[in-house]
Amino acid sequence: MMEKIVLPEIKDLHLIDVYIQNNGYTAVKKAYSQTPDDLIDQVKKSGLRGRGGAAFSAGLKWSFMPKTTNKKKYLCINGDESEPGSFKDRQIFEFNPHQLIEGILITAYAIQVDAAYVYIRGEYHKWIKLFEKALADAYTYGFVGDKMKEKLGGNYSVNIYVHKGAGAYICGEESALMNSLEGKRGYPRVKPPFPAQNGLWGCPTTINNVETITNVPAIINKGWEWFSKIGEPKHPGTILYGLSGHVNKPGVYELPSGTLLTDLIYNYGGGVPGNKKILCVIPGGSSMPPLRGDQLEGVKMDAESLKAVGTSIGTGGIIVMDEDTDLVKVLARIAKFYYHESCGQCTPCREGTGWLLKLLNRISRGEGSTHDLDLLISVASNIEGNTICALGEAAAWPVRYMVTRFRDYFEKRVSREVTIPVANKVHSMRGTAIPLAPIKD
Amino acid sequence: MSFKFTEENINKINEITTHYPDKQPAVMAALYIGQEQNGWVSYEVMEEVASVLEMKPEDVLGITTFYTMYHQKPAGKYHLQVCTNVSCMLRGGYKIYEHVKDKLGIDNGQVTDDKMFSLEEVECMGSCGTAPMIAVNEDYYENLDIQQIDQILESLKNK
Numbered sequence: 397m398m399e400k401i402v403l404p405e406i407k408d409l410h411l412i413d414v415y416i417q418n419n420g421y422t423a424v425k426k427a428y429s430q431t432p433d434d435l436i437d438q439v440k441k442s443g444l445r446g447r448g449g450a451a452f453s454a455g456l457k458w459s460f461m462p463k464t465t466n467k468k469k470y471l472c473i474n475g476d477e478s479e480p481g482s483f484k485d486r487q488i489f490e491f492n493p494h495q496l497i498e499g500i501l502i503t504a505y506a507i508q509v510d511a512a513y514v515y516i517r518g519e520y521h522k523w524i525k526l527f528e529k530a531l532a533d534a535y536t537y538g539f540v541g542d543k544m545k546e547k548l549g550g551n552y553s554v555n556i557y558v559h560k561g562a563g564a565y566i567c568g569e570e571s572a573l574m575n576s577l578e579g580k581r582g583y584p585r586v587k588p589p590f591p592a593q594n595g596l597w598g599c600p601t602t603i604n605n606v607e608t609i610t611n612v613p614a615i616i617n618k619g620w621e622w623f624s625k626i627g628e629p630k631h632p633g634t635i636l637y638g639l640s641g642h643v644n645k646p647g648v649y650e651l652p653s654g655t656l657l658t659d660l661i662y663n664y665g666g667g668v669p670g671n672k673k674i675l676c677v678i679p680g681g682s683s684m685p686p687l688r689g690d691q692l693e694g695v696k697m698d699a700e701s702l703k704a705v706g707t708s709i710g711t712g713g714i715i716v717m718d719e720d721t722d723l724v725k726v727l728a729r730i731a732k733f734y735y736h737e738s739c740g741q742c743t744p745c746r747e748g749t750g751w752l753l754k755l756l757n758r759i760s761r762g763e764g765s766t767h768d769l770d771l772l773i774s775v776a777s778n779i780e781g782n783t784i785c786a787l788g789e790a791a792a793w794p795v796r797y798m799v800t801r802f803r804d805y806f807e808k809r810v811s812r813e814v815t816i817p818v819a820n821k822v823h824s825m826r827g828t829a830i831p832l833a834p835i836k837d
Numbered sequence: 838m839s840f841k842f843t844e845e846n847i848n849k850i851n852e853i854t855t856h857y858p859d860k861q862p863a864v865m866a867a868l869y870i871g872q873e874q875n876g877w878v879s880y881e882v883m884e885e886v887a888s889v890l891e892m893k894p895e896d897v898l899g900i901t902t903f904y905t906m907y908h909q910k911p912a913g914k915y916h917l918q919v920c921t922n923v924s925c926m927l928r929g930g931y932k933i934y935e936h937v938k939d940k941l942g943i944d945n946g947q948v949t950d951d952k953m954f955s956l957e958e959v960e961c962m963g964s965c966g967t968a969p970m971i972a973v974n975e976d977y978y979e980n981l982d983i984q985q986i987d988q989i990l991e992s993l994k995n996k
Contacts, residue, residue, distance in 0.1 A: 468858070480922045480961040513856075518869075518906045519918075519962050521975035557856040562865055562904030565960065579861035579890075581903040597858055640924040640965035647966045682923055682961075713965065715923055729926055733960055739903075 400650045401614045401626075401634050402607060403491055410526065412533040415494040421539055423613035427502045428550050435506040439612065442620035443632040447484075448474055448568075448605030449681070449710050451631065451699040454612075460592035461507045461600050470596045471504050471512040472577065472603040476561055476568035478517055479681035480733060481713030484636035485606040487648050489516070489523035492610065493530035497540065497556065499609035502616055504554040507602050511555050514606075515573050518562040528558055565737035569785045570603040572739065583741050584785035607636055627653030631698040635712050639665045642672070642718040653698040660697065661716055672718040676802070680710020682730050683790030685797035689719070706797075724809050727798050728756035734791035745788045748779040752795050764810040772799050840881035842889065846870050850889060860890045864900055868907050877908040905959075913948045913955035915993050917941075918972040921958055924965035929982075933969045934958055936983050940990060953994065 408414045415421070427435055440455025461469060473496075477485040488496055496514075504512050516524050534540045538547035540556050559577050561567050567576045571585035574596050595601020611633055615623045624632045631653045637660055640646045644666030651660070657679065661667065668674060674689035679697065685707040687695070695701065699709045717726065735749040755772050758764050776792035776799075783789075799806055842850065849870060853863040867890060871882035878901050880894075887894040901907045908916075919934040938944060941954050948955040964970035967979035971986065978989055 477963055478961055481924055481965050482961075483963040483965045483967075486963050517963070518904075519959075519972070522977065555856075559856075559862070560866065560869070562869070563906035564904050576865070577862060579857075579864040579892075579900070580896075581899050638966060640968060641927040646968070678923075715927070715965070717927060721927065726923060726926065729921070729923055733922055736960060 398634070398652055402495070402610045402636060403487055403648070403650050409492055410490065410494070410530060412494055412530065412537060415492075419617065420494055421498055423616040424498050424501045424505075424539070425548055427616050428505060428548050428552060432506045432508055435502065435616070438620045439506070439615060442615045442623040443629070444608065444611055444615060444623065445631055445633075445699065446605055447607035447611075447635065447712070449479070449708075451709055454604060454608050457592070457604070458503070458507050458602060460590070461602055462592070465600060467599040468511070468597075469507060469509040470599055470601040471500065471507060471509045472570070472573060472596065472601060473500060473512065473514040473606055473609055474568060474570065474573060474603055475514055475516040475520075475606045476565075476573060477520075477606070477711075478565040478568050479683065479711050479713060480730070481638060481640055481678060481681045481715040482711035483638050483640070484648050484712065486520060486523045487636065488606055488610050489520070489527045493527050494534065495613055496527075496606060496610045497531060497534050499612040500556055501539065501544075501554065502612050503602070503604065503609055505552055509554065509602075511557070513557050513559050513577055513596075515559045515561060515567070515577060517567075518560050524558060524560055531556060531558065564739075565733075566739045566785070566787060569787065572785065573603065574601065581739075583739050584787070586784055627655075628696065628698040628701065630700045631709075635697065635709075637697060638711070638713040639716070640713065641716040642668050642674075642721070643716050644669055651697075654696040654701060657692050657695040657697055657714070660714060661692075665716070668716065668718050670718075672720065674716060675719045675721050676717040676723060676726075676798075678713075678715040678794070680708050681713040682715065682733065683793060684708045684710040685793050686801065688801050691801075722760075723798065723802060723805055724756065724760045727795060728753065728760050730794045731756050731791070734787065738787060738791070742783040742788065744779045744782040745791060748775050748788075749791045751775045752779075752791065756795075759806070759810055762809070766807060766810050766812055768810060769799055769803070769806055772796075840871070840875055840879065840885045842871070842885060843874065846874055847889065854890070861892055864890055864892065864897060865904070868897070868901060872907060877911045911948065911952075914953050915973050916955050916957065918957045918959040918962070920960070920962045920964060920968070920970055920972075922961040924961070925968040925970060928968040930969040932983065933971060933981055933986055936986055937971070937990070940987070954990075 436458045444454045445451040475485050500512050544553040564582045566572045567582040569584045572582040576582040591601040626632050634650050635653050637649045649664045676686050678686045702709050731753040735753045738745045738749045740746045755768050776796040779788045780792040850867045853866045854860045867886045872878050875882050883897040884894050887897045921930040945958045964979050970979045
């Protein structure tokens with residue numbers, strides 16, 4: 397049985413005393429006896445990559461923070477977890493909050509900030525309360541805040557604050573998160589400048605996912621070499637895989653990176669109810685390109701392996717769909733989500749997500765034509781790459797890849813007879829006088 | 838009808854502003870507090886938030902309308918939120934949603950005549966592994982079937 401790093405199976409680990417009995421808050425002491433540069437170096441060498449979707453090297457991200465600046469610096473922890481299919485961070489808030497706090501303490505010291513914000517989605521009332529309780533205990537014990545200097549020695553202290561979101565998916569995007577934290581509408585910002593230069597209140601800022609930071613204490617305690625040997629060398633460590641949809645035992649499974657997707661579904665997830673065949677699997681949360689049921693053999697769950705098969709690890713949220721699933725309805729539901737969550741800043745995304753939804757609803761009602769399938773791909777391709785943030789891609793990928801990879805399936809759902817779409821009709825009427833409708837009062 | 842924060846709530850908001858370099862970041866928390874005190878976020882609540890945090894009322898309005906968790910009209914005593922996103926959908930989220938609609942006789946965004954229940958179809962709540970789900974105000978009910986929904990609604994009615 398593989399050792400678990402982020403969610404060890406220890407009873408009542410969420411209680412500060414139990415956490416301390418199990419070697420808790422020893423990594424932070426060890427870390428504070430070293431220089432910040434040493435810590436960044438260790439995390440870099442460990443190969444720890446972000447668990448929020450982009451799988452970017454955490455140590456490298458930290459190293460972007462300017463060493464000398466007369467501005468304040470900030471650390472943000474992204475706990476906005478709203479990607480459909482992803483439900484891992486709430487397990488950390490519930491079962492291992494102190495390891496997250498310890499990770500924040502080490503990270504904050506490594507990048508030399510004196511304030512860290514944990515942004516948690518507003519719907520997670522229960523988990524916000526659980527985390528706040530843990531944080532209050534850590535303050536009382538002197539691990540956080542002014543008392544740290546006495547407790548941990550040295551001359552460093554940091555405050556940790558919880559910031560509660562209010563139901564906007566886009567705030568999981570790091571620059572939107574910063575705007576939200578500043579008390580503004582959660583609009584993503586244009587990059588560059590990147591947060592490490594110009595983040596919260598114009599100051600250098602690092603933003604990391606909850607799961608990423610929870611790995612840090614283990615890396616410091618057991619050494620980067622140990623961590624770098626777990627799972628796939630290019631994406632080492634364990635990953636919290638969230639298994640949902642048509643599986644017998646849905647849930648979060650912490651397993652080494654590179655675990656076989658089929659292993660996750662059949663061994664850990666107990667297979668598909670009724671032993672049905674799998675039609676489709678989305679491997680990393682709803683915004684990642686889906687895989688066909690016949691593409692799953694030998695697919696390993698880590699960033700590089702999934703890239704090789706034309707998808708992405710995302711947040712590790714695996715959604716399984718059996719052969720009886722109505723894929724058109726599923727895709728229409730996904731499109732509805734992105735239509736709802738588009739912040740409205742960029743025209744391609746604001747308008748395009750609406751068109752994707754309308755087209756998919758039309759197909760789902762049985763009124764679609766083969767032309768609509770091409771139109772879907774065309775609209776999706778015009779969103780992708782033309783927006784400030786990655787929500788554009790998140791909305792476009794599922795549509796583009798689902799329609800391409802399941803072309804036969806979709807063709808069966810549309811009429812072969814191509815009716816001239818309204819758009820073309822309007823186009824052909826250009827230059828002709830269109831009678832204006834009478835104005836009614 | 839004007840709205841004023843209670844002294845206790847003013848103190849709460851003032852404490853929250855100390856977490857940040859300026860007052861504005863406390864706006865999200867202040868709106869939650871206003872919503873709790875008033876039941877929903879009315880223009881008066883927004884004006885009060887603006888005056889407490891030294892912001893422009895239009896900026897507070899902009900924030901209120903951006904986020905989905907601020908009620909801009911009165912909600913029921915029990916605000917029911919049913920997730921119908923993919924993972925819930927695959928496990929019967931829509932069945933739950935339709936059932937609740939039928940049972941209460943209201944549609945998305947509506948409130949029952951007795952002001953007991955309001956209904957909202959929500960996006961992913963992070964209950965994918967315990968789908969389908971319903972949230973009643975702040976509490977999650979997960980791994981549901983139709984019978985359990987009936988039980989939950991009954992127990993809420995009798996509370």
